Each structure stands twice: as C-alpha cells, then as structure tokens.
Amino acid sequence: MPTLLNRIVQAEAKPPDQLVVCESCAHALADLACKTIVMGLHSHQVALESGHVLRFDCFSDAPGLVPDNSTTVEGTVFPEYRCVPAHCAQCDEQLGWFFVGPKPFFGILADRTTRIRRTDRR
C-alpha cells in the first residue's frame, strides 16, 4: 500500500520534456507527458512462460505506434481490455501493445525504446 509520502511524490513528479523513441530507428513514438496510470501504476511487468519479464509503460496516446487491429492477443493482464500488437510506424518492429477497453491506452516496451530530450531531436 503506498504511503502518503509516496503519493505526494508521485503527484508532484512532473512529466519531463522527453520523447519516447524506437531503439531501432529513432522514430518518435510518444510524448512522455502522455504517460498514464493504469490500475494504479505507470509501469507494469508481465512474466512470460519462457521466464522473460517484459516491462512496459502506459501511455494515453502514442502517435508513432500503429496498432495491428487484425490480431488480438489472448490473456491480457488487464481484465477489461483486449490487446493488439503495436508496431513502430517507421520500421515496423513490435514495440508494445494497444489496449482496447473502457479507456484505451498503449503499453510501450521499456527495453525496445529509448527516451530522449525533445531539444536533442534534430
């Protein structure tokens, strides 16, 4: 259970002026200011049967990602949502998922993306 101090720190943490970009091709995917809380957390982890743990961050919008609406992934971690793979709009690598439900959001894989300061972008 979060302490009161934790909650205050979370509330005060301003979104920095950063972009999330594709690690392969540096395509801009989302504004870090669009990071959103789903089920109480910004970031979630999924343990796969293979033993790999995927960590992803939740974003209310990710204009640089293209959801593949022809595919639905079974067994989403969020009960009210179905999810579809989301690909980089530039290099087509899968970088996360689009979760379709009451409040749609993107889950972007932390280890396939990088964060850069907006001002560093040419």
Ligand SMILES: [Zn+2]
């Ligand atoms: Zn890419």
